[in-house]
Amino acid sequence: MIKKIYLSVFFLMLIIDCCQAQQLMQTTPQNSTLEQPQPFLYTISTLNPSGRNWSVNYSGGYGEHTVTPLGFDGVDQNISAKGYLGSKFTFLATLGTGFSNNGSVHTLEQAELLRDFIGGNQPMGFRIGAGLGFRHEFNNDNVAFSRITAAYDVMRWKIGANVRLEKAFATNRDGLDIVTSVGVHRHITGQFFGGFEAVGQDLEGFWETDEAEGGARLMVGPSINYAPTNSRFAFTLCGGPIIYATRSANTQGQFAAYRELPANNGFTLKFNVGFRFM
Template sequence: MIKKLLFLNLCLLPVLALRAQTINPQFSGTSIAQPQPFLFTLNTLNPAARGWSLNYSGGYGQRTVTPLGYDGVDQNLSVKGYLGNQFTLVASMGVGFGNNGRINSLQQAEVLRDFIGGNSVEGVRVGASLGFRREFNSDKVALSRIAAAFENLKWKLGANVRFEKAFDKNRDNLDVISSIGIHRQISGQLFGGLEAIGQDIEGFWQTDEAEGGARVLIGPSLNYTPPASRFSFTLCGGPIIYATRSVTTLNEFAVRDLPSNNGFTMKFNVGFRL
């Protein structure tokens, strides 16, 4: 546990070493300045959000391997910030409280960079990332993603395609996970829309997919940033449906956003801009 706390403290050191850049007063304190509008879709930071933030998220599901790959309640604490030159750092530590009484944790760090856009508060951004994760059972996973986003004062759109390689012979050679989120302004800084995630989508063409098959979630999503506040709140949930079934038994330690059976899940996030 001491090593895990040390990892989290090391991830927080850049927050103390780097200061947020000055942003356009037109967007300061608005919803466009928040660092993470979606739950399943990770975005790079636009210039209005180029500070540092802490995010606390949790989830609950029925008949589920929870969003941290655990059968029980999950929690996650992450730090996200701008490193300069269009680089974004995201580091997190998760804790799973199993229904069988087990308590385990995982750690993940990822660096993203915009290659298209990223210099304007509004508009399109497209980037890519490299990262690494230590899972509950100490499995090591290398990951990469393509991330796209579009933001203005009325719309928020995000999309990810994530590739994961677990260094374990009982896992898939390559896992593919995709997600998309769409928010439209409802009133003031309250946004609503949909978020969808396709998990282990290689199950559409691999009958021996090692994590149980392809799963899909499509559900409503709400996002709210109180006026002139450093806080932001996001809520998303919905049914989870198996699109395919694999003949291979599910690896219970694989970190997956969606459950192992048809069911229901709910996730929330509370963000705080430092």
């Protein structure tokens, strides 16, 4: 009798464990969420080892009272290619066209090479990389930059962070610009992830009263990401207010017109559609 009771309890526990395992499989995001080449819009990272395939991304957006890299003052469209070159190297190239609110048309070109230096061997966990790049901005300035990247990927979380140092080859620009960004996504349901992205530009404006580009600027906004199961597509949407946190003396001077620095706080809204090749 006691053995029958033990067996009944054992089989009951086994059934409960199976039900819990099935429920966990249904609620846990699939591996495709780790294979996305570009889960964030502003925070770039090296490719996840589980998704080191070439991809093409189409992105666009609209902004008011904003400048690169936070956005474009008008409507912009961009197409980029991102892929793995081997030996932990990631390559990214972007072409963009902007239609400004004043009716003029501008172009942007950018190329960047990144490499993992810490981690990058396993799909999950931390990886830290660095790289160099060059950009021709919408306002025709040429900019060389270096980027330090950090990423943390697990089944329910995607976290990224960047520190970018930029040198613009133009008069009346900073000797060195500091741009930082951070993105956080958490699994919501199915293949949906949600969180936020934050970008800080010209942060030296917090301690330099004569910062050459008018002061520090911040953008913080919600971000959502969706990668359908068994699909090569992935979708990201992000946007938010742009806050001009500090004002330097140059904001009211001749340079403000040269840089087209907005006088008021603004906003930006951007989307990305990525297609991953086999």
